[in-house]
Amino acid sequence: MTSMPMLDVRDLRVEFPGRHGSVTALDGVSLTIAAGEILGVVGESGAGKSMTGLAVQGLLEPPGHIAGGEVWLDGRRIDTLSEREMQHVRGREIGAIFQDPLTSLNPLFSVGRQLIETIRLHLPLGRAEARQRAIALLAEVGIPGPEERVDHYPHQFSGGMRQRVVIALALAARPKLIIADEPTTALDVSIQAQITSLLRKLCKEHGTAVMLVTHDMGVIAETADRVAVMYAGRLVEIGPVADVIARPSHPYTRGLMGSIPTLGARVPRLQQIDGSMPRLDAIPKGCAFNPRCPHVMPRCQTERPELRPSGSGLSACWLNTQAQERAA
Amino acid sequence: MIVFLIKRLANAALVMLVVALMAFMIFRFVGDPIQLMVNEQTSQAERDALRERLGLNESVVMQYLRFVGNAVQGDFGISYRNQQEVMSLIAERFPATIELVLMATIISLVVGVPLGVITAIHRRKWYSEALQFVSIIGVSLPSFVIGILLILVFSVMLNIAPAFGRGDVVSIGWWTTGLLTPSGRAALILPSIALSFYQITLVMRLVRAEMLEVLRSDFIKFARARGVPAWRVHYSHALRNCLMPVVTMTAMNIGSLIAFALITETVFQWPGMGLLFIQAVTFVDIPVMAAYLCIVSFIFVALNTLVDITYALIDPRLRNSKA
Incomplete structure (x- = not known):
């Protein structure tokens, strides 16, 4: 991964001004995704996974806004673009897949109309050409009989099929980056695997970078190349998926892994992380995880750890720093 | 769908019958219509003849049924004020x-x-x-x-x-x-x-x-x-x-x-x-008032029924509820 990353997020900070001062929803998030790479983003609800995706797309709900950092897409800075310019980035360069395929399609327009709308917004095609492309896209995402299905309405499709339509919409203009926010959470388990493998196949074929936001480590393990773990609006660990799963470096990641049931393995009791994630307006000083961490040290309560190399990835924990310092 | 349709139409018809009853009651109880129609020189025999001719000596039920029957055919009688068909x-x-x-x-x-x-x-x-x-x-x-x-x-x-x-x-x-x-x-x-x-x-x-x-x-x-x-x-x-x-x-x-x-x-x-109705009220022109009441109610009921039926057509869940 020596080439320039497709998506480069640097020290991103998102704030929500409120009555009682500003709430920092994202704090110092830095990550990169290369072309053709799938980065999984995991964490508990409210850890800032979806927020990261929305911030990259410029779709933060006001009064939320990017308060610091930079977002670069294919060598171009996009967080400073105007709303009008962002309209051409969204859909054209960044495709989106939402969580619930039952609600993300407009119920009153046929899927063909929604596809053609997206295609013609971003590509210089006539109506007939756009329709041909819409049919080709439906075929590509594995919808049988696309010539007929193109004129059907969303309610005539099953959940899995609708998610395929949503993927077709995300792919409509061959974007450089796809942000998939919990794309399989609302689907049956049997359909989940189909959708993730479809996503993976299309991403590899077209060299599209994918940010796969999910709380499901299983999906990440099957689909992603690298994984970023988020906690309380901060990145705690990022690295190749096999390494992070096999040898999690951050105590929080270890806790996450320990709470996943495995088939075959006879574990007497699943591990759990005690307590819950802090509210964003009451993040503890130092490391945000320190009140729940089994290895907490005095330093963790005062100083915030930075992301440092650990194994093949990066991890933000004083334990690693300590180990490295000892080794040095 | 057909059951639904029949139910709605029966409902509408019932409402219209009640409205017609109210319109009819105005006829009956806002004074004696004969009194309003004749002048003071009319003899009792002439009054009885008129009463006979207008069917006002029949039973209330018969009169009501005739009123409804005529109203359905668009006949609301003659205006007292300008002697035209209402x-x-x-x-x-x-x-x-x-x-x-x-x-x-x-x-x-x-x-x-x-x-x-x-x-x-x-x-x-x-x-x-x-x-x-x-x-x-x-x-x-x-x-x-x-x-x-x-x-x-x-x-x-x-x-x-x-x-x-x-x-x-x-x-x-x-x-x-x-x-x-x-x-x-x-x-x-x-x-x-x-x-x-x-x-x-x-x-x-x-x-x-x-x-x-x-x-x-x-x-x-x-x-x-x-x-x-x-x-x-x-x-x-x-x-x-x-x-x-x-x-x-x-x-x-x-x-x-x-x-x-x-x-x-x-x-x-x-x-x-509306203006016709206001004028009718001023002149106690009861047939006009009754007709206005019936027609406006009819428009109300017809629109409501239509909307209900359209709903059933648009929303398949309403249509299938009987199954």
Whole structure:
């Protein structure tokens, strides 16, 4: 991964001004995704996974806004673009897949109309050409009989099929980056695997970078190349998926892994992380995880750890720093 | 579907029978009709003959049944005041009221829908707050006040629109229309605005509430994430999803607009059914009053039934509920 990353997020900070001062929803998030790479983003609800995706797309709900950092897409800075310019980035360069395929399609327009709308917004095609492309896209995402299905309405499709339509919409203009926010959470388990493998196949074929936001480590393990773990609006660990799963470096990641049931393995009791994630307006000083961490040290309560190399990835924990310092 | 249809129609028929009963009661109990029809020199024999001829000596039930039977055939008797067939009197006035009501409906949609969208999208802007405030005034001001204000400003002070009457009308068969003559169109302006004022505020508030709801939905966020421009997200994707209740309310309200028209017609001396009714009240012209009551109720009931049936057609869940 020596080439320039497709998506480069640097020290991103998102704030929500409120009555009682500003709430920092994202704090110092830095990550990169290369072309053709799938980065999984995991964490508990409210850890800032979806927020990261929305911030990259410029779709933060006001009064939320990017308060610091930079977002670069294919060598171009996009967080400073105007709303009008962002309209051409969204859909054209960044495709989106939402969580619930039952609600993300407009119920009153046929899927063909929604596809053609997206295609013609971003590509210089006539109506007939756009329709041909819409049919080709439906075929590509594995919808049988696309010539007929193109004129059907969303309610005539099953959940899995609708998610395929949503993927077709995300792919409509061959974007450089796809942000998939919990794309399989609302689907049956049997359909989940189909959708993730479809996503993976299309991403590899077209060299599209994918940010796969999910709380499901299983999906990440099957689909992603690298994984970023988020906690309380901060990145705690990022690295190749096999390494992070096999040898999690951050105590929080270890806790996450320990709470996943495995088939075959006879574990007497699943591990759990005690307590819950802090509210964003009451993040503890130092490391945000320190009140729940089994290895907490005095330093963790005062100083915030930075992301440092650990194994093949990066991890933000004083334990690693300590180990490295000892080794040095 | 057929069971549903029969149920709705039976329901409507029942309501109409009750209304007819009330109209009939007016006949019976607002004085003796014979007394109202004859003069003082009429002998008792002549009175009895008239009573016999009009069937007023039969039992109440028989009279009611005959009243309903005649009403179904469009026969509401003869007006006491100008000795004309009540039905032809009403038919003469009907087009005027319908034109006024339709015009008011169109105005309320053309003005109310965009205002609703704008106040929903820019709901924190000062002009949205101002419009919300004005709309409260619109809801609470009685329509005769608005009518009189409009006459004062546009007819008396600015002298740009006629204050009363219907202007010149053209007959197309039994229908008369003011839409084809300049004076007819000019005469329509003020009354239709006065009548639509309340509707505008209703439509605006309804569209606003629906828009706020729809704008929160996922498919709107997804449309934005696909790069659909804001105006298109609002006016095509979101608005279209708001229209069902707007259409319903508009259809239902045509009935109440006809009832409201009574006041507006009086203020503007608009020769419609409402004005006819007011004149009938002043002269105790009972057949006209009864006919007006029946016809307005019929329009109400018919619109409601139609809306119910349309709902069932649009929403498959309503259709299949019997299965």
